[in-house]
Amino acid sequence: MRWTLHAVLIPVALFLLAGSALGIDQTYYDATNSIIDRANPVGTKWHELYPNYCIAPFTITDWKDNGDGILSPCDTIVMQGPDLTESCEHVVEVTYTLELTPLQDPIVDTWWDFTEHSEGLDPLENPVCSFWVEIHPDFGITWHIDYWEDNGSGRLDSCDVVVDDTGLSFHVEGVHTDIVTEPTSGCPIQPSTWSTIKDLFR
Numbered sequence: 001m002r003w004t005l006h007a008v009l010i011p012v013a014l015f016l017l018a019g020s021a022l023g024i025d026q027t028y029y030d031a032t033n034s035i036i037d038r039a040n041p042v043g044t045k046w047h048e049l050y051p052n053y054c055i056a057p058f059t060i061t062d063w064k065d066n067g068d069g070i071l072s073p074c075d076t077i078v079m080q081g082p083d084l085t086e087s088c089e090h091v092v093e094v095t096y097t098l099e100l101t102p103l104q105d106p107i108v109d110t111w112w113d114f115t116e117h118s119e120g121l122d123p124l125e126n127p128v129c130s131f132w133v134e135i136h137p138d139f140g141i142t143w144h145i146d147y148w149e150d151n152g153s154g155r156l157d158s159c160d161v162v163v164d165d166t167g168l169s170f171h172v173e174g175v176h177t178d179i180v181t182e183p184t185s186g187c188p189i190q191p192s193t194w195s196t197i198k199d200l201f202r
Helices: 015-021 193-199
Strands: 002-004 027-031 045-050 055-064 076-080 086-102 110-117 130-136 142-149 161-164 169-183
Touching (some): 045 130, 110 169
Antiparallel strands (some): 027 045, 027 169, 086 169, 161 169
């Protein structure tokens, strides 16, 4: 399946970069080879994309939900690092990461985080006209998907090819959940009201 679609859109300052511009200490984590079940994030494994590339493994060991029942902005998590120390972190954003290999330079992988779609569509079902920000190796570069060659699955996933609006082509190695966090003092985590109510129905 092949899709071609063009749109003119001037990207505005993206919220994912705002914290960095303000000097806030944000960390970008990529779920290890997976799109996680956001309703059950405890125990999920992650590696750090930024500011320290490919430090792993990290594990979510505790989670305070904001009340919507899924891992989302304004939640609090406890993240256990490779040295088994734990940090309390405020979730700033939950999005998708693309792990890509440039076909023009297959030696170096690149990682992009989804930021917006010009038509408000799901980027995994309709990646054309979606915008992404590069997290590694060149943090902050904005990419726009102009063309998508599907592998037949009907969704953006491994073994697809995407092309940006300058004509650069990328092989999709994987699509994963990504979270952006910043330090918080909200630990130890106390159970949220939603967590207590949810336990009654298990």
